[in-house]
Amino acid sequence: MASSPQAVEIVADGYEFSGATSRERWRSIWFDPSSDTPLTATGLLDVTATDQALAQAATTMTGIPGFDLGQAEGDPLGAATLVAFSGDGALLVGYDGCQVAACSAGRITISIPAQATETLLTAAGRAARDATLAPVSPVAIPTTSPTPTPSTSTVTPQPDGKVNCRKVKCIALSFDDGPGPYTSKLLTHLKKAKVPATFFMLGQQVETYPKVTRAVAAGGHEIGVHTWDHRMLTRLTDAQAYREIHSSIKIVKQLTGRIPKLLRPPYGETNQAVAAQAKKAKVAQILWDVDTLDWKTRDTKKTVEAALKQTRRGSILLLHDIHSTSVAAVPGIIEGLRKKGYTFVTVGQLLGKTKPGLVYSHGSR
Ligand code: NI
Numbered sequence: 159m160a161s162s163p164q165a166v167e168i169v170a171d172g173y174e175f176s177g178a179t180s181r182e183r184w185r186s187i188w189f190d191p192s193s194d195t196p197l198t199a200t201g202l203l204d205v206t207a208t209d210q211a212l213a214q215a216a217t218t219m220t221g222i223p224g225f226d227l228g229q230a231e232g233d234p235l236g237a238a239t240l241v242a243f244s245g246d247g248a249l250l251v252g253y254d255g256c257q258v259a260a261c262s263a264g265r266i267t268i269s270i271p272a273q274a275t276e277t278l279l280t281a282a283g284r285a286a287r288d289a290t291l292a293p294v295s296p297v298a299i300p301t302t303s304p305t306p307t308p309s310t311s312t313v314t315p316q317p318d319g320k321v322n323c324r325k326v327k328c329i330a331l332s333f334d335d336g337p338g339p340y341t342s343k344l345l346t347h348l349k350k351a352k353v354p355a356t357f358f359m360l361g362q363q364v365e366t367y368p369k370v371t372r373a374v375a376a377g378g379h380e381i382g383v384h385t386w387d388h389r390m391l392t393r394l395t396d397a398q399a400y401r402e403i404h405s406s407i408k409i410v411k412q413l414t415g416r417i418p419k420l421l422r423p424p425y426g427e428t429n430q431a432v433a434a435q436a437k438k439a440k441v442a443q444i445l446w447d448v449d450t451l452d453w454k455t456r457d458t459k460k461t462v463e464a465a466l467k468q469t470r471r472g473s474i475l476l477l478h479d480i481h482s483t484s485v486a487a488v489p490g491i492i493e494g495l496r497k498k499g500y501t502f503v504t505v506g507q508l509l510g511k512t513k514p515g516l517v518y519s520h521g522s523r
Pocket of ligand 1: 334335385388424425
């Protein structure tokens with residue numbers, strides 16, 4: 159979630175199944191790579207001032223079943239299981255499911271706006287925030303990345319929505335699991351190259367990064383959903399699967415005014431039962447035919463190579479904007495594929511009219 163020579167954050171995210179008291183849990187782990195020591199919440203924040211700010215913010219949070227910060231044992235910051243920053247610099251203090259509210263309410267996040275955090279952050283806290291907003295390598299390495307060469311492509315990008323994929327070789331870039339800390343950077347790359355893309359967002363990430371979500375929509379990209387929290391739909395009951403899909407559609411609609419028409423099932427795992435719930439939620443299921451394995455290699459060069467090697471006319475490429483290495487691969491992918499004569503469109507443009515529930519993994523060849 160954050161990375162710099164002063165601060166790195168890892169968030170472990172889990173779900174504990176136990177019937178009615180099933181709960182979502184998370185743990186944020188901060189450390190200082192320069193000294194290889196852990197950073198605690200009390201090292202990042204002024205405890206007294208933060209506790210006051212949390213209590214104040216909690217009074218404005220209404221409509222959450224059973225929510226009472228008093229359940230944090232008089233130590234709101236100390237009891238928190240997550241301390242993080244949103245893409246706009248707000249301080250996020252999180253609690254596990256069942257911890258400070260009814261289990262049905264899920265995890266609770268208290269957000270303190272960026273301007274109100276100045277008096278709360280210690281020097282280490284400011285470094286932690288900077289490491290979230292502008293992540294850099296935790297290791298001080300000499301800059302080896304070459305300056306990007308200007309694109310020599312002669313293919314003029316088509317204006318959004320005016321592409322005829324029967325005449326030109328259309329392909330679609332898709333990005334899963336975001337939005338996240340690198341999504342804004344990705345938007346910059348896409349804007350510069352005038353390439354529309356399709357984002358399959360997780361509801362919980364949309365909730366954490368509302369401004370970035372709006373920026374994706376405003377950038378002319380297509381937004382599909384990837385469920386609320388990335389659980390394997392084939393292992394859920396029909397009602398649970400529907401809720402996973404519907405809740406993510408709902409939050410995208412609330413934030414952007416757009417109703418997602420496309421679902422990417424997590425892990426690409428689907429079956430007839432999932433198809434029925436997708437149909438009910440009025441979304442088509444979108445898989446892919448080019449897996450760059452970017453999430454596995456975490457290697458920009460290999461990601462570019464995989465994309466250039468496997469892409470054919472009509473391809474849907476799978477990438478993940480939660481990895482800086484994947485985002486860094488995007489300019490190279492665009493340049494390389496344009497040289498091969500491909501035109502980038504959204505998944506919706508590539509497929510034309512889609513039927514809710516049906517599975518698609520590429521456009522017509
Ligand atoms: Ni995913």
